[in-house]
Amino acid sequence: MALVNEHYLKLAGGYLFPEIARRIEAYAVANPQTAGRIIHCGIGDVTEPLPAAAIAAIHTAADELGRRETFRGYGPGNGYEFIRNSIVEHDFHGHGLDIDASEVFLSDGSKGDCGHVLEILGPGNLVAVTDPVYPVYVDTNVMVGNTGPANDAGGYDGLVYLPCTPDNGFVPEPPADRVDLVYLCFPNNPTGSMITREQLRAWVQWAIHHDAIILYDVAYQAYITEDGLPRSIYEIDGARRCAIEFHSFSKNGGFTGLRCGYTVCPKTVEATTRDGTRVALHDLWLRRWNTRSNGVSYPVQRAAEALYSPEGTQQVARLVEHYLANARLLRQACEALRWPVWGGVNAPYVWVACPDGLSSWDMFDRMLSRANVVVVPGRGFGRRGEGFFRISAFNSRENVQEVVHRLKTFAAVRT
Secondary structure (H helix, E strand, O other): OOOOOHHHHHHHOOHHHHHHHHHHHHHHHHOOOOOOHHOOOOOOOOOOOOHHHHHHHHHHHHHHHHOOOOOOOOOOOOOOOOHHHHHHHHHHHHHHOOOOOHHEEEEEHHHHHHHHHHHOOOOOOEEEEEEEOOOHHHHHHHHOOOOOEEOOOOOOOOOOOEOHHHHHHHOOOOOOOOOOEEEEEEEOOOOOOOHHHHHHHHHHHHHHHOOOEEEEEEEOHHHHHOOOOOHHHHOOOHHHHHHEEEOOHHHHHHOOOOEEEEEEEOOOOOEEOOOOOEEEHHOOOOOOOHHHOOOOOOHHHHHHOOOHHHHHHHHHHHHHHOOOOOHHHHHHHHHHHHOOEOOOOOOOEEEEHHHHOOOOOHHHHHHHHOEEEEEEEHHHHHHOOOOOOEEEEOOHHHHOOOOHHHHHHHHHOOO
16 A cells, blocks of 8 residues: 655644635635625735736747747756856846856746755754744645644744744844754745844854754845845855755746746755765755756746846836835835834835734634735744734735725724
8 A cells, every 4th residue: 555655644734825715715605795805915926917028038938939940848957057147147246146057946936945955955954944934944844754743832843943023023043052954034924024134144154153054035035125134145254155045036027827936056055964974965956956857948937037138127126116115005004003013124025913912813804804805814924923914015006005995994993
């Protein structure tokens, strides 16, 4: 008889967003007269069309595939040179960062890579995550067996949880005890917080001292607006020795449906075998991709390349400003209601303390039933997310303005 991967059986309940969808559907069935009024500010999915430069590139690439003389079949597992060269030129060399195109690996998005990277890291690693946390970091470690069972505190035995609270600005301190791998995400999902250069330097120094690896997620890099904040961990001396960085085209270029991102794995990042032999992770990551994938489709890679063109750069900037303007409106609305609020400055998310001592799921239910607005309960991001909720700025301006109006109404009538 075939055996299952029993680590999957440890997963506590469903993934957060399917559970939200289930509750929305149940509400809509019970309240058909208001179901059509629901505005979704929950899942961080973009709403605006793809940049015109990307659309044109897809059409051109499709035409190339329709002609024998320009047809392309299997591509490199880690992505074509044209897109990897564009990435290093604009995202790294243009900022004085020494990243080589061979250290860039194209993929279908940073969400997948955050879990795929565990395939080249052996069992027995002690893993740290922030709390609250993007659920994918936790669930993928459960799936590969890096945790024990779910516990009564709302987490998993065997994981190290780094508290992120209003007191520390939702930026954790490096742990005092040994940790082998740590996931960091800045600008942060879900809290919208941002790490300073000094704080990130402390993390890099900690990782080098403890021979640990930082898995650094910068999916929301394009939303950094304040000067002096690090846009890449490789801005910090020593990070090439201890950090792997995940990038996404979803939230800047609107590729949530098109699917494309990339991971930087420097050749200088190493881990060890059980007998102490040091091994370069870059070589293993390359082997993983060449074995497990034939790469991202050619038209999508051309679309990603187009985002770096002069026209594409301007179009991406307009998309980012659209969502940031939405975030400002949502943050200002919460501030006007005297709800403690964070984020919305360097990130497209607003993180809000639940009023009147409501639990985060109670706040979700009340917002859905009384305002017909979908938010994300903070509890879905971990134990320390309890008492908060997240509002996504990924929406049309019309919808956000309506949400602002409904928030005022909600606050006026709540009991």
